[in-house]
Amino acid sequence: MKGHFNRPAPARNFGLFDYQDYLAKQGLFWQFQVDELELIDQGTQLLPLPSQIRLHILNRIKLDYPGHWLSLHQKLMWNQDSEIYQAWRPGLAQLGILHFFAISGYHIYFIQSRLKSLFYRMGAPKILIDTCIFFFILFYAFLIGWPFGVQRILALMLFKLLKNSFNLPFTNLDGLSVITIVQLIFNPNILFNLSFVLSYFMTIILMLYQPVAKQKKRPFQVQFELSLLCLLFSWPLMVQMNFSFNPMQLITVLSVSFLFDRVIMPLMMGTSLILLFLPSLSPLLTSLDHLLASQIMLGSWDDLLNWSQIWTGTMELTSFLLLYLFAFLAMFFLTRSKKALATMMVLIYFIIFWLVPICRAYDRLTIIDVGQGDALCYQSAWNQETWLIDTGGRYLFDPEKKGKIDNQHANRVLIPALRALGVKQINGLILTHPDIDHVGNFIALGQTIPIDQVYISEYTFQSSFFDQVRQVQNTLKINKINILVPGSLLQVNDKIQIASLSLDLSLKDPDLSNDSSLLCLIQMKYASFLNLGDLSLARESALIKQLPQWSANIIKLGHHGSKTSSSELLLNHFRPELAFISAGANNHYGHPHIEVLERLQAQQISYLNTGYLGAIQYIDEDGGWVRQVQHLEKKD
Template sequence: MINVFQNSQYHWTLIAIVVSFFMLFIIQPIFPLIILFALGVYRIWVCRNRELMALVIGILLLVFLNYRSLENQWQSQILMFEEGEQIKSELVINPNHIQQNEDIFYGEGGLFSENEEIIPVIVNYWNKKDIQQDLPDLTASSYVLAIKGKIKRIEANRNFDLFDYQSYLKRKGIAWELEIDQIEGVKVSQSNQSNFFLIQLINLRARLTHYFRRCAQIPLVSIHNKLLYNLNSTTYRDYKPAFMTLGILHFFSISGFHVNYIRNVLTYILLRIGISPSKSKVIVFTVLILFAWLVDWPIGALRSLLVNGFNFLRRRFHWPFSPLDCLSIVYILLLVINPYFIHSLAYILSFLMSYLIYFYQGTNKTHFPIHWQQKMEVTLFCFLFSWPLLLSSSFEINFLQVGIVLIFTPLFEAWIMPAMFGFSTLLLLSQLAPKLLQLIQWLSNIFELVWETFSIHKWVKSGVLVLGSGGFMLLVFLFVLGIVWFYFLKSKPNRAWKLLLLGYLLVIVIYPYLDLRDRIIILDVGQGDALLYKKAFSKKAWLIDTGGKVVNSQNTVQIDPEYAYKNLIPALKAQGITCLEGVIITHPDIDHLGNLSALEQEMPIKHLYYSVITQKSEIWRKINHKFSKNIHHHVIQPGKNIKIKEGDIELLSLNMPEPYNEDKSNASSLISILTIQNRKMVNMADLPLELEEAFLKTFDNRKIDFLKIGHHGSKTSTSDRLLDQLKPELTFISSGKNNRYQHPHPETLYKLKKRGITYLDTQEVGAIEIAHHPLYGWQVKTALKANE
């Protein structure tokens, strides 16, 4: 065994790379990954070291077997319940993973199955006004609830390239979500011989952090809680997007930075009071383990502890490993334990930043950057390799973040961390002297005033470059660019900076035009409509309707102002959309235009097309004054037929029969005919049956290829004559999952099936993309199938 380790010295980083490509290929088998894996294996093979090759094969086998075991467990969980099944059971609540207020609690729990096995689930419960239930503080101790509720599968994201919530929960072994209808009983969780120690640890952590969580409605407390103790809250989530924009979100994820800060400060104090270095190391390591437990073992803290532990053992027992080997061994060890880590952005970034710092220090005489130039270099070095990975979740790069982090990092270490520990002391003392809470609230008010006055995040947002989720080739290009810059930085710095600037200039100027596909995407915006149209080799994008959601406020119908940020806006950013050439509003229903106001605040819109009925509607008057004066408005008169975008988009506004006593909003729907590579698609909006006849007369006898079914598949649209005359090859329905209108109606689906016409419904498949690629031809894909 010693010979194996000696022969593998300095090779562990290569082994870690090979294992990574192997796991990525197993999970997502694409050709570039098998090539990269083969190159890594070949590099090991040319070493002509049998022990090394046997070690690699053994590690790959371990990872694969554990991955298959986890997959089998996952599949067995899926088979335990039926979608929408009503259940009556007991639920174990972990107080550290629950958020609660007087109206709701949500988080993670354990559901008892019929064979007394505990199944991890996501839990949601609304305390209904007609059945108010007095619940204990579930964040204070572990409880068991007797519940009735409905269980449903956790889906992949319903739009393309967005954050994969299903994959995130899969790493935790969670496949189901429980919606509690009724709580029939509550009791304190009882420990037994098998789980006594675990229950005591859970309750101890809950008690230690309980007061902090109770005060989390105070903004400064919520930020303090997340920064020092990894405690989430709804108040902190309001600040999270701004911290992401500033590029400082990683400071709020407990990492090696926090661990090293505590280690350095505590070591300094212990040595100053006369404790020997050897005892100081034991005390510090013990405190750090307790801290990692208190903050619930985040990957950054775990990595830091394990790497430092391995380095200590390496020096103590003269193990044949280098410091870089120790980092790679920890990386591999965690991947063997949980192969799903390979899809964890936090895991990848945590180790990647450590590798980068190792490599940077290897080219410098000093172990830590001292001069401002070195600080800038190492900060930019980390950004150049984190930006490509972050594109998968944020869809953007912000060059101003480098400056913000350079300023924030020394402030964080010298002032913010000490201030936060002092704030912890103040919070703890306020339990004994409640009047101190007034001081805490006063400090929080000052923080909010400064935050709102300066609003630095709004200024930094101006430096955003939206690239979309990026593809494999963009990821490779940006990584290679970072490697080339670093390679030339010391020997030929001028060349390094010129190549870096040229590379990113190419990304900014040329990359947005490199999409070879003509595309139409029917976005999943719930019970509503939103259709994206984009031609190849063009940045210009068009949107037909925006979706939207109704909220009832004081017996009046209002638009949900946050709904656009949950689906439409991230879905557009994931496609690299930075501005819209035009938005077409088919008619003035909230499920078609409700997101327009929020969308216009988020990205520029050059042209806005709508009908006379829309212009005169009450909902339009409510939102019209909010629009930028730079938008060109086009009001389409009844009976008009206009062509825009060089004829690729044709809009029809039909004459409404007089008198017309039905829903004039739906009857005013603008019909859009889209051309994509000599094929045509018709979007019927919510046009009713009575107006379809007028449309067919206007449309003559033209045949189409694709049809977006009217009114979400309602029986009030889509006549037999419409289908017979248009003869679509493929049809699409935009409807929300479990919508209250029960769209699409059976009558409409029967008409399609009778004619053998295939249909895709967003309710079933999520977003739908119809694309033409010059090399691969026509492709139709759906978000749920692509993301699963």
């Protein structure tokens, strides 16, 4: 194996998962990137006997054709991932039923109960049944790679065996507490593992609800209440991870939970038995594949789920804790007053997911870190409007695909950053000019988030990039595209102005694309902000002559802080108090250039650079203040 070590990437935008911090909490500070792998021996004789047995059994459940049903089966029953399962994953997550199709303690409970029922019918003594099931689950856990939920179930089974054998005066909650403490002693970092936290919560709910369940005479009522409680306890974490809440998940989760024990899990177990012991019957599984391939299960829900999706952004800590407080209260009210529970649920969820987002009484500007590129999000007070200036973007690094835009860059960087800010639709999008580092993510963005108005220059409209846009225009969720001719000034509303400077399009100037940049002035309550695109030094003087009435005390420097922009003339004219620089960390252009930084320092203008700080956000309250994602390390 050949490769190299590198540092894990930190979070560079607000609210996103910080992989570097996650690994650091586990004592991991470097990762090994494999560049070349050489296979010495394809045989299994070098493996220890248990591993050979495991490999043999796992190979038995694989078929030449993967199929949709088999891919879900391999993940749910055997913890084996696949490309088809990864394709299903977003849809399952949107439905809120992803946890049903990943091995957990819930599935082990199901297998355990079915085995117990079988052994009891055979007349076996209880202690023998419990012992046999324990060793069976132990072997099964070895086959599927020891997931957290399965580890906990095994420990609880062993605890119950010891408790019953020696008549120990402990409850199941006592056992769970001891097991959790032991796990944390040996590996305290699992506290930061979402699977462990959710698994722990679900087990507590099951244990606390068991006495109530024994009093219920209707199994469906028990399953309904238990599913509701599990959903209430898992929702806050899932909302915080996905930046969205969908009330329709209540219906989908309750529906699938009803079918899961009765239909899905028995079929999954039957599939395993066929693959292991009756492989000649495996062609029967193709009918299940055809059912799933038709997307009956997911396709019919798409429109309804998209309509009911509420994009929350990153929740405040108080909202997060309030949701968990309600989840605990629900356990109390569920057995006493279901009307009070329903009323409380509607009220709390309405306040957190509908009322709180519109109660932000200030404008805010976020310079999104899209690497070496530009993307700025403006959100007005009371959540009235959301504007985006440029989208960022980049070309693929693959030499064989030279000149091809990386269409996944938006899904990895821009769209998650916007979702974390609570953006569900964009009122206006300004594409300053057609350079890929400013517009490359436009198509993917337009296919994902609805955009009311798009503003482009005449030069951008005639560019080769916009030829690509025309080819996919029918797939874009865009209401209208507005073209600004050179020399025009558009007053969009009382806060936003867009200008296109006079420009001779017949000139064959290498900087013509940069000089065609649309300019944008945003007037907030306490500050005014100017976005310059990639305007060159020469065109900055044209800006001062053509728009002498414009003033701004915050400027985003042109061309990522390049020495070809941000002239002394411009800085002297506007005299900004603060400058933003949008540049990639350790970019090979050397942006921002030292000449520009010296100009800023000479005029005592403070500046903030995304290449060093990650995303930057200006909060337009009295006096104004700025926050950044983090202070990133510089490389020597």
